[in-house]
Amino acid sequence: MTGMMGEGWYFEDYEVGREIKSSSRTVTEADIVNFAGITGDWNPIHTDEEFAKKSVFGRRVAHGTLTFAIMTGLFARLGIIERTIVAFYGVDRLRFVKPVFIGDTLTAVARIVDKEDRGNAGMIVMEASVVNQRGEVVLTGTVRFLVKKRGEVG
Amino acid sequence: MTGMMGEGWYFEDYEVGREIKSSSRTVTEADIVNFAGITGDWNPIHTDEEFAKKSVFGRRVAHGTLTFAIMTGLFARLGIIERTIVAFYGVDRLRFVKPVFIGDTLTAVARIVDKEDRGNAGMIVMEASVVNQRGEVVLTGTVRFLVKKRGEVG
Amino acid sequence: MTGMMGEGWYFEDYEVGREIKSSSRTVTEADIVNFAGITGDWNPIHTDEEFAKKSVFGRRVAHGTLTFAIMTGLFARLGIIERTIVAFYGVDRLRFVKPVFIGDTLTAVARIVDKEDRGNAGMIVMEASVVNQRGEVVLTGTVRFLVKKRGEVG
Amino acid sequence: MTGMMGEGWYFEDYEVGREIKSSSRTVTEADIVNFAGITGDWNPIHTDEEFAKKSVFGRRVAHGTLTFAIMTGLFARLGIIERTIVAFYGVDRLRFVKPVFIGDTLTAVARIVDKEDRGNAGMIVMEASVVNQRGEVVLTGTVRFLVKKRGEVG
Amino acid sequence: MTGMMGEGWYFEDYEVGREIKSSSRTVTEADIVNFAGITGDWNPIHTDEEFAKKSVFGRRVAHGTLTFAIMTGLFARLGIIERTIVAFYGVDRLRFVKPVFIGDTLTAVARIVDKEDRGNAGMIVMEASVVNQRGEVVLTGTVRFLVKKRGEVG
Amino acid sequence: MTGMMGEGWYFEDYEVGREIKSSSRTVTEADIVNFAGITGDWNPIHTDEEFAKKSVFGRRVAHGTLTFAIMTGLFARLGIIERTIVAFYGVDRLRFVKPVFIGDTLTAVARIVDKEDRGNAGMIVMEASVVNQRGEVVLTGTVRFLVKKRGEVG
Numbered sequence: 031m032t033g034m035m036g037e038g039w040y041f042e043d044y045e046v047g048r049e050i051k052s053s054s055r056t057v058t059e060a061d062i063v064n065f066a067g068i069t070g071d072w073n074p075i076h077t078d079e080e081f082a083k084k085s086v087f088g089r090r091v092a093h094g095t096l097t098f099a100i101m102t103g104l105f106a107r108l109g110i111i112e113r114t115i116v117a118f119y120g121v122d123r124l125r126f127v128k129p130v131f132i133g134d135t136l137t138a139v140a141r142i143v144d145k146e147d148r149g150n151a152g153m154i155v156m157e158a159s160v161v162n163q164r165g166e167v168v169l170t171g172t173v174r175f176l177v178k179k180r181g182e183v184g
Numbered sequence: 185m186t187g188m189m190g191e192g193w194y195f196e197d198y199e200v201g202r203e204i205k206s207s208s209r210t211v212t213e214a215d216i217v218n219f220a221g222i223t224g225d226w227n228p229i230h231t232d233e234e235f236a237k238k239s240v241f242g243r244r245v246a247h248g249t250l251t252f253a254i255m256t257g258l259f260a261r262l263g264i265i266e267r268t269i270v271a272f273y274g275v276d277r278l279r280f281v282k283p284v285f286i287g288d289t290l291t292a293v294a295r296i297v298d299k300e301d302r303g304n305a306g307m308i309v310m311e312a313s314v315v316n317q318r319g320e321v322v323l324t325g326t327v328r329f330l331v332k333k334r335g336e337v338g
Numbered sequence: 339m340t341g342m343m344g345e346g347w348y349f350e351d352y353e354v355g356r357e358i359k360s361s362s363r364t365v366t367e368a369d370i371v372n373f374a375g376i377t378g379d380w381n382p383i384h385t386d387e388e389f390a391k392k393s394v395f396g397r398r399v400a401h402g403t404l405t406f407a408i409m410t411g412l413f414a415r416l417g418i419i420e421r422t423i424v425a426f427y428g429v430d431r432l433r434f435v436k437p438v439f440i441g442d443t444l445t446a447v448a449r450i451v452d453k454e455d456r457g458n459a460g461m462i463v464m465e466a467s468v469v470n471q472r473g474e475v476v477l478t479g480t481v482r483f484l485v486k487k488r489g490e491v492g
Numbered sequence: 493m494t495g496m497m498g499e500g501w502y503f504e505d506y507e508v509g510r511e512i513k514s515s516s517r518t519v520t521e522a523d524i525v526n527f528a529g530i531t532g533d534w535n536p537i538h539t540d541e542e543f544a545k546k547s548v549f550g551r552r553v554a555h556g557t558l559t560f561a562i563m564t565g566l567f568a569r570l571g572i573i574e575r576t577i578v579a580f581y582g583v584d585r586l587r588f589v590k591p592v593f594i595g596d597t598l599t600a601v602a603r604i605v606d607k608e609d610r611g612n613a614g615m616i617v618m619e620a621s622v623v624n625q626r627g628e629v630v631l632t633g634t635v636r637f638l639v640k641k642r643g644e645v646g
Numbered sequence: 647m648t649g650m651m652g653e654g655w656y657f658e659d660y661e662v663g664r665e666i667k668s669s670s671r672t673v674t675e676a677d678i679v680n681f682a683g684i685t686g687d688w689n690p691i692h693t694d695e696e697f698a699k700k701s702v703f704g705r706r707v708a709h710g711t712l713t714f715a716i717m718t719g720l721f722a723r724l725g726i727i728e729r730t731i732v733a734f735y736g737v738d739r740l741r742f743v744k745p746v747f748i749g750d751t752l753t754a755v756a757r758i759v760d761k762e763d764r765g766n767a768g769m770i771v772m773e774a775s776v777v778n779q780r781g782e783v784v785l786t787g788t789v790r791f792l793v794k795k796r797g798e799v800g
Numbered sequence: 801m802t803g804m805m806g807e808g809w810y811f812e813d814y815e816v817g818r819e820i821k822s823s824s825r826t827v828t829e830a831d832i833v834n835f836a837g838i839t840g841d842w843n844p845i846h847t848d849e850e851f852a853k854k855s856v857f858g859r860r861v862a863h864g865t866l867t868f869a870i871m872t873g874l875f876a877r878l879g880i881i882e883r884t885i886v887a888f889y890g891v892d893r894l895r896f897v898k899p900v901f902i903g904d905t906l907t908a909v910a911r912i913v914d915k916e917d918r919g920n921a922g923m924i925v926m927e928a929s930v931v932n933q934r935g936e937v938v939l940t941g942t943v944r945f946l947v948k949k950r951g952e953v954g
Contacts, residue, residue, distance in 0.1 A: 053380070053382055053386065053574060053575075054382065054386045054388060054389065055224070055380065055382075055385050055386055056385060056386055056387040056388070056398075058367050058368075058371050058830075059367070059368075059828050059829070059830055060366075060367055060368035060371040060372065060828075060829075060830035060833075061222065061371060063368075063828050063830040063831060063834070064218070064222055064371070064372075064375075064683070064830065064834075065222055065253075066683075066686075067680070067682075067683025067684055067686075067834075068215065068218050068219055068222060068250075068253065068257075068683055069253045069254060069256060069257030069260070070209070070254075070257035070258065070260065070261050070682075070683075070686070070688050071253075071256055071257040071260035071261075072260065072686050072823070072825065072877060073260050073265060073266065073269060074266065074267055074823055074824065074825075075269070077825050077826060078823065078824045078825055078826055078905060079826040079903070079905055080824060080826070080905045080933050081267070081824065086270070090826075093256070093272075094271075094272040095252065095253045095256045095272070096222075096253075098249065098252070099219075099222065099223045099225075099249045099250075099253055100223060100224075102223060102225055102247070102249045103222075103223030103224035103225040104224065106223070106224065106225035106226065106227050107224050107225075107380060107569070107571075108571075109569075109570075109571055111227060112227065112228065112515060113228055113235070113515075115227060115229070116240070117248075117280065118247075118248040118249070118280050119279070119280065120277065120278050120279040120280060121275065121278040122276060122277060122278070123274065123276060124274050124275040124276070124278060125273070125274040126271065126272050126273065126274060133387070135386060135387055135388045163388050171274075207688070207690060207694065207882060207883075208690065208694045208696060208697065209688065209690075209693050209694055210693060210694055210695040210696070210706075212522075212675050212676075212679050213520050213521070213522055213675070213676075214520075214521075214522035214525075214674075214675055214676035214679040214680065215679060217520050217522040217523060217526070217676075218375070218522065218526075218679070218680075218683075220375075220378075221372070221374075221375025221376055221378075221526075222375055224374075224375075224378070224380050226378050226515070226517065226569060228515055228516065228517075231517050231518060232515065232516045232517055232518055232597060233518040233595070233597055234516060234518070234597045234625050235516065244518075261688060261877070261879075262879075263877075263878075263879055266823060267823075287695070289694060289695055289696045317696050361728060361729075361842070361844055361848065362844065362848045362850060362851065363532070363842065363847050363848055364847060364848055364849040364850070364860075366829050366830075366833050367829070367830075368828075368829055368830035368833040368834065369530065369833060371830075372526070372530055372833070372834075372837075373530055373561075376523065376526055376527055376530060376558075376561065376565075377561045377562060377564060377565030377568070378517070378562075378565035378566065378568065378569050379561075379564055379565040379568035379569075380568065381568050381573060381574065381577065382574065382575055383577070389575070394578070401564070401580075402579075402580040403560065403561045403564045403580070404530075404561075406557065406560070407527075407530065407531045407533075407557045407558075407561055408531060408532075410531060410533055410555070410557045411530075411531030411532035411533040412532065414531070414532065414533035414534065414535055415532050415533075415723070415725075415842060416725075417723075417724075417725055419535060420535065420536065420669060421536055421543070421669075423535065423537070424548070425556075425588065426555075426556040426557070426588050427587070427588065428585065428586050428587040428588060429583065429586040430584060430585060430586070431582065431584060432582050432583040432584070432586060433581070433582040434579065434580050434581065434582060441849070443848060443849055443850045471850050520676075521674050521675070521676055522674075522675075522676035522679075525674050525676040525677060525680070526676065526680075526837070528837075528840075529680075529834070529836075529837025529838055529840075530837055532836075532837075532840070532842050534669070534671065534723060534840050536669055536670065536671075539671050539672060540669065540670045540671055540672055540751060541672040541749070541751055542670060542672070542751045542779050543670065552672075671840070677838065680834070680838050681838055681869075684831065684834055684835055684838060684866075684869065684873075685869045685870060685872060685873030685876070686825070686870075686873035686874065686876065686877050687869075687872055687873040687876035687877075688876065689876050689881060689882065689885065690882065690883055691885070697883070702886070709872070709888075710887075710888040711868065711869045711872045711888070712838075712869075714865065714868070715835075715838065715839045715841075715865045715866075715869055716839060716840075718839060718841055718863070718865045719838075719839030719840035719841040720840065722839070722840065722841035722842065722843050723840050723841075727843060728843065728844065729844055729851070731843065731845070732856070733864075733896065734863075734864040734865070734896050735895070735896065736893065736894050736895040736896060736941075737891065737894040738892060738893060738894070739890065739892060740890050740891040740892070740894060741889070741890040742887065742888050742889065742890060
């Protein structure tokens with residue numbers, strides 16, 4: 031029995047080596063249309079079916095940035111960083127490994143690989159990836175974020 | 185006089201050292217609301233004004249991932265990669281340097297720092313950043329993408 | 339020949355026993371995606387096709403709350419409450435009777451079952467339901483709302 | 493330390509008397525605009541500022557149905573019903589007690605008041621309400637939903 | 647007392663000289679953001695506040711096409727063409743007469759100026775305009791659409 | 801090699817007789833759903849599949865206004881009017897020639913037919929049309945817009 035009640039993990043709660051797995055979500059045509067609309071990225075590979083049919087992929091693919099955004103959303107939905115994140119610090123070696131197609135179902139997974147005390151906050155480092163319904167890794171990256179320490183004012 | 189007519193730059197067109205500057209765009213409350221809705225990332229720092237008022241930022245901030253997504257959209261709108269991009273390869277050292285607030289106006293800038301022939305395509309490497317209306321850098325990263333070579337079938 | 343011209347029904351215009359039928363609307367995948375994005379309700383039964391395939395329903399279902407929201411929208415489109423509604427008072431015995439799937443076409447129907455003079459406004463009570471293209475009732479409830487009386491300042 | 497990891501509460505996990513409190517969320521103009529667009533409910537009290545200024549509320553108010561939809565989303569975000577909900581059964585005595593304005597920040601709270609074994613699933617009954625940043629209750633209702641029992645195939 | 651019940655006006659119902667007035671709607675920042683996202687028209691005059699401040703308008707303006715789209719929506723909400731329109735034929739002398747700003751409240755008005763029997767359908771011609779809350783005309787055009795005749799199969 | 805860098809064409813850059821062709825874009829169900837939501841135009845021919853199946857078209861069709869809005873967006877994406885447009889003046893003889901269905905891929909084309917010096921700005925006149933993936937013209941119109949002249953303060 032679990033259940034996040036308003037507050038996520040503090041620096042002290044993170045254990046190096048712990049694995050995290052998100053819920054899953056199916057990428058729909060509407061997601062790609064809406065994401066083109068939010069970003070202004072209407073590249074034909076995402077929004078022109080006739081062009082995409084003739085491309086190496088054979089059909090429209092999701093924006094890599096959408097897959098990355100979905101990953102951050104899937105992690106956020108876990109409630110781990112609710113009210114305890116200080117800042118999204120950055121990502122290293124973000125790689126769009128395989129194409130994501132309409133109808134693919136994505137899950138975000140991560141392993142905590144490091145934690146560093148930074149005085150009034152702590153840095154968490156996770157090896158993260160996004161996996162599709164066939165078990166293929168479609169995105170990888172090393173995610174860094176700062177979280178609150180217990181007892182620090184925030 | 186310029187004007188993209190349906191086709192962007194090929195590998196041969198990229199010059200190392202060339203600088204690129206996008207149009208600008210104001211980040212609105214609607215963008216943050218819509219982005220929370222697309223990603224599922226409803227962290228209170230983005231969507232709960234009462235919480236955000238008491239945070240170190242004093243008000244809601246845009247998702248770092250939204251700033252990144254806006255950057256890719258601003259570059260896409262330049263038309264440079266229209267029909268010529270093969271794949272978004274990845275990003276190195278993506279850093280969310282400063283918070284982005286509702287009403288900030290963002291511009292994406294980049295300098296081409298490397299190009300590598302990869303046989304039937306070419307890798308372009310750009311040092312990219314996003315700058316706000318006060319000239320402050322809010323995001324930096326090294327962006328890598330594969331583009332078509334002239335005469336290659338694609 | 340009908341045609342709402344800016345103003346709906348006043349308390350005096352409602353007749354107990356009268357039946358109301360809305361236009362119809364097809365529930366699309368985009369509606370479910372957009373509704374998840376507006377509410378933050380990403381339950382896998384609505385947004386994860388792999389999970390939903392193994393559920394009792396065999397595929398993704400619309401949020402019950404979306405069906406309810408669509409019902410209120412279908413009624414609003416009739417123009418009956420345009421400029422004359424005072425407040426949506428509440429709903430009794432709201433029941434989500436059957437699942438709604440992508441591609442189902444919904445119609446809202448209601449029968450006015452009571453009207454009560456409340457001094458400077460009037461309470462209207464309707465037995466409402468939502469019916470799909472196969473004639474199956476998918477939602478029922480007793481809807482209560484306050485409307486203006488003729489001659490009252492509003 | 494909490495953290496939902498993919499699976500919510502089973503019937504056995506619910507304790508009568510337990511209280512639940514969600515994260516909070518600020519209702520924005522964009523939410524009202526987007527909700528009008530999803531439902532088709534463009535009643536002037538929600539979308540016409542000139543009309544609303546002259547109304548008893550003095551400005552545009554959120555759709556009651558939007559407040560209800562936000563409540564269900566805030567509860568869903570807790571992760572309690574992730575993968576364990578069987579069906580949203582219904583709501584009794586749903587009441588829109590006070591208007592919700594642009595800029596109000598809403599929190600959903602509930603107390604589990606009953607649980608009933610229904611054979612292969614269990615019914616949970618909660619007295620739910622939505623509270624704004626001034627501590628005012630804006631919506632109340634008795635929410636009923638069916639959840640899985642441990643060991644039942646779902 | 648009025649109230650559209652599922653069916654609009656047939657050719658025979660239109661009277662030359664009759665005037666039509668829609669409900670009103672406030673144009674929000676979210677509408678402009680969403681419209682840029684649907685069309686891909688991110689011209690700085692609509693989406694870059696810093697640019698717009700220095701323009702002749704002094705702030706962001708709504709897309710003329712958005713005003714036109716809002717006009718067609720306001721007319722559609724009247725229910726006149728519900729189930730009876732055959733086709734939107736076209737518009738003559740569409741003119742964007744004045745800028746529309748965030749916060750402006752628009753009403754669509756029209757006068758039926760001609761009707762022509764076209765055999766199995768009828769052409770309706772309306773002089774249409776959009777007026778803001780200060781009574782200023784912001785858009786004009788001559789709208790032509792085909793509607794069903796009574797007794798024709800549709 | 802082309803590439804719009806922030807600034808479009810000035811009056812002096814337009815040549816009568818020049819032809820312009822946009823990128824292409826597939827019209828999706830999500831576009832129609834989102835457009836109904838932005839405009840409030842929920843006519844059954846666009847949003848009710850059961851009704852549309854029995855209509856002359858046999859399925860839902862895109863709003864004519866959506867096709868028009870997509871055309872303006874496709875032209876805007878060319879970058880020609882970026883920072884140089886003064887105002888969208890109007891459209892003459894806008895005609896919705898053929899229905900647009902879900903899945904159709906649209907391209908906007910235009911020929912510059914006239915340019916008129918108007919003192920501190922210039923009027924550009926284009927014969928514009930929208931073509932689908934089968935080469936069928938679905939929309940035509942004469943588009944007029946005002947652009948900056950070089951050296952004029954704007």
